[in-house]
Amino acid sequence: MSSHTFFLCNTIMDDRLSAEKCSSIPEGSSEGEGGGAGSKRKRGGPLEVLIPEPEDAYGKAPGLRFLQKFLNLESVENDVSQRRSLVNQAQVKESSAAILDAAVRMTDFLQRHLPLLDPSYTPPSSDRALTRIHNDRNKLLPFREKAPDRIRWRSDPESPYSPAILRTTLGLYGVLLHRAATFNAPVALANNQHPLIIIPEDWKALMATRQSSYLVNRGAYGSANKYRNVDLIPILWQEAKDKTSEWVTLLSNTNISFSDVFRFFLNTTRDDGHPRVKPISKFTNAGMLTIWLICGDLSYAQAIPAPTVREVGKYIHLLNKGALSGLKLLGLLPQTFDARSEGAQKLCEDVFEALFKRLQTSLSASEQSSMLFDAVMLEHALCKLSRHVRLKYFVM
Secondary structure (H helix, E strand, C coil): CCHHHHHHHHHHHHHCCCCHCCCCCCCCCCCCCCCCCCEECCCCCEEEECCCECCCCCCCCCCCCCCCCCCCCCCCCHHHHHHHHHHCCCCCCCCCCHHHHHHHHHHHHHHHHHHCCCCCCCCCCHHHHHHHHCCCHHHCCCCCCCCEEEHHHCCCCCCCCCHHHCCCCHHHHHHHHHHHHCEEEEEHHHHHHHCCCCCHHHHHHHCCCCHHHHHHHCCCCCCCCCCCCCCHHCCCHHHHHHHHHHHHHHHCCCCCCCCHHHHHHHHHHHECEEEEEEECCCCCCCCHHHHHHHHHHHCCCCCCCCCCCHHHHHHHHCCHHHHHHHHHHHHCCCCCCCCCCCHHHHHHHHHHHHHHHHHHHHCCCHHHHHHCCHHHHHHHHHHHHHHHHHHHCCCC
């Protein structure tokens, strides 16, 4: 048994003594995958705690070996929240070996895709995975702001992120349109034939000559979303008009924060004035992930402050989606990690921050500059890592 694994085992045993003090955090507003329900114990049997044990840092296979640790839980109530908390105590937290192993793998992943940033580069025909990524960079490239769609939306003078447009109805409508409807759709790319902000009247003309798949990509972020369709356009336009005054006031605040903007898009109060247990979006088809993407876009446009590294870790926990799966794949979170349990948010912040700092030293200055490396980009890259591994485009 490695010294790293021995340290984790003792951590679990020590933390078990305080298990009765742990309680579950009420389920938040995160959606989607990740956050398993935890390990199960048969009556009279052990609780199986799954802990990734890192192999040689330069191994090509992930080498996830799992350790079964027998815990005496007879004095602990058979309560779901307590079992969740116990599982999350089996955490790879401040182990330099685990962080080093994760950073080596993540560095390998990022460096593999750097050639795709060269406009003249064509992947070899023998590398089918890299060819597919090259052909669908909006969806698969791990470098967020280097995707063709993002390059155009960030640089076009008629983009909703332009200072002259952003603080208007057209600006709010445009940022919603980008992420809730047209991202990675041909209409947003088609050799700049169409303006980025297409008002409802112009949409009607396009719909008369184009198929809906040209205008809206239902699978822009993964699985097809049936609510992502052309019917959204007049709805988003009206919602933007209704919220323009609040939007302008928000962006005029000189002390605005990233979290302020994130909360703007959420409705946290019920119609009767009571707080919602689970906030919902103020805008149609703009869930937590879409809101996170919009806020990231605004920070790159320098319209709002960028989030800190630990803030990004907090949002990885809140979203509970691809980036969290990426941290699991790297062995920085247990496979049984439960995002609803006590201490889960802090753990996400800790391991994400540790990985970020390690990558700052393992990637050269020129590599970081080329990929526009920062905390938001790393969150995006973790999402792509989990997708690439799932599609077998990348073997860790």
